[in-house]
Amino acid sequence: MRLRLSIIKPRKLTGFERVISIPSLRQKRRRALLAGNTVGFVPTMGALHQGHLALIRQAARENDQVFVSIYVNPTQFGVNEDLSSYPRTWDADKVKLAALAKEFKNDSLVGHMSVIFMPSTKEMYPCSPPTSEVDGQGSFVTITPLSSRLEGASRPVFFRGVATVCMKLLNIVQPERVYFGQKDIQQTFVVKRMVQDFHLNTEVRVGSTIREPDGLAMSSRNVYLGERRRKVALVLLASFKEVQKVFARGARKRRFLYNAAIDKLSVMKKQQYALPREKRARFEIDYISIADPDTLDELEEVDSERGAILSGAIKMLPLEEPHEGEETGLGGGTSTVRLIDNIRLELLSAKVGYIP
Numbered sequence: 001m002r003l004r005l006s007i008i009k010p011r012k013l014t015g016f017e018r019v020i021s022i023p024s025l026r027q028k029r030r031r032a033l034l035a036g037n038t039v040g041f042v043p044t045m046g047a048l049h050q051g052h053l054a055l056i057r058q059a060a061r062e063n064d065q066v067f068v069s070i071y072v073n074p075t076q077f078g079v080n081e082d083l084s085s086y087p088r089t090w091d092a093d094k095v096k097l098a099a100l101a102k103e104f105k106n107d108s109l110v111g112h113m114s115v116i117f118m119p120s121t122k123e124m125y126p127c128s129p130p131t132s133e134v135d136g137q138g139s140f141v142t143i144t145p146l147s148s149r150l151e152g153a154s155r156p157v158f159f160r161g162v163a164t165v166c167m168k169l170l171n172i173v174q175p176e177r178v179y180f181g182q183k184d185i186q187q188t189f190v191v192k193r194m195v196q197d198f199h200l201n202t203e204v205r206v207g208s209t210i211r212e213p214d215g216l217a218m219s220s221r222n223v224y225l226g227e228r229r230r231k232v233a234l235v236l237l238a239s240f241k242e243v244q245k246v247f248a249r250g251a252r253k254r255r256f257l258y259n260a261a262i263d264k265l266s267v268m269k270k271q272q273y274a275l276p277r278e279k280r281a282r283f284e285i286d287y288i289s290i291a292d293p294d295t296l297d298e299l300e301e302v303d304s305e306r307g308a309i310l311s312g313a314i315k316m317l318p319l320e321e322p323h324e325g326e327e328t329g330l331g332g333g334t335s336t337v338r339l340i341d342n343i344r345l346e347l348l349s350a351k352v353g354y355i356p
């Protein structure tokens with residue numbers, strides 16, 4: 001069947017439409033196709049911040065239409081993780097998206113954000129209720145061994161859930177390009193591998209990590225930190241800076257680079273534990289990884305030309321004794337907040353990773 005492209009004009013969209021069902025999403029997608037419009041897709045879990053908005057802007061620069069999804073996917077949360085308390089902030093998200101749509105409208109160089117897809121869990125998991133159990137039953141996409149390491153070692157069902165929901169979303173939206181943030185670097189590797197291995201017809205694009213002015217990577221979960229833990233949360237990036245220093249001085253062996261990060265974290269941990277309970281913010285180191293930039297395999301030695309991906313995770317532990325009037329963040333400082341970050345470790349004369 002030949003498509004009669006000439007009779008369907010691209011619709012000049014001025015805003016976005018919220019869509020909750022798969023058939024209506026598919027109808028929008030079909031219209032875009034018939035209009036000869038490319039679609040860039042930005043999957044999110046909502047609680048939007050500048051990191052998400054940067055991805056949407058990038059998608060708008062590179063495509064005629066942008067579809068965004070907001071869906072807190074249950075299967076990527078482990079049984080004891082924060083699914084029920086994950087921030088859901090549609091009213092605030094709507095305001096941010098409307099401002100962005102206005103920005104796009106005023107800028108004729110960019111595409112349009114046309115669809116916000118907010119499906120229910122029944123829509124996304126039609127046959128059986130989603131499970132977070134490691135040995136739970138259901139239709140899943142698993143990408144191993146990539147999914148079992150680093151983030152996957154701490155969150156055993158995480159990448160199974162991410163790959164499964166991304167496969168569903170990509171099948172539904174069928175975008176020309178799909179956008180992910182570098183902050184969740186391992187996720188970008190898992191999705192790229194899935195796209196390659198399952199021959200999905202989309203290009204995976206990765207946007208840089210957007211940071212607060214002091215360097216903390218933006219994350220929807222930062223709202224749980226509160227003032228005291230927020231300050232100490234910078235330790236992870238501080239440890240990366242130590243590694244960057246020793247790398248710039250010529251260290252290439254894993255043990256020197258790794259120890260530079262661990263030493264910095266340990267010193268800062270001791271400093272916090274030495275403080276009284278009402279002043280300290282305790283944290284635990286989850287992992288530090290120095291990995292190949294193409295495969296994410298751990299490296300024993302970093303090649304000067306190729307560099308490495310330096311990534312890590314820490315757990316900010318609950319506050320022990322909040323004091324009167326202290327800003328303790330969403331949840332009153334009672335929950336553990338797991339933070340991740342990464343930089344590209346490379347020689348400063350080459351393309352630079354994050355240098356504050």
Ligand SMILES: Nc1ncnc2c1ncn2[C@@H]1O[C@H](COP(=O)(O)OP(=O)(O)OP(=O)(O)O)[C@@H](O)[C@H]1O
Pocket residue numbers: 043044045046050051052054055179180181182183184207208209210211217218219220221222
């Ligand atoms: N600081 C950031 N800079 C660039 N992209 C980001 C940033 N934070 C999140 N993203 C990207 O936005 C997309 C949606 O992420 P998500 O909705 O989980 O937000 P999040 O801030 O990563 O939340 P959390 O880390 O608390 O789960 C992902 O591709 C993620 O990598």
Ligand SMILES: CC(C)(CO)[C@@H](O)C(=O)[O-]
Pocket residue numbers: 043044045071073076162165166184187
């Ligand atoms: C890609 C994603 C939207 C899948 O639920 C999520 O893992 C995220 O927000 O990074």
Ligand code: BAL
Pocket residue numbers: 045076184
């Ligand atoms: N940003 C990745 C989603 C998650 O941590 O669950």
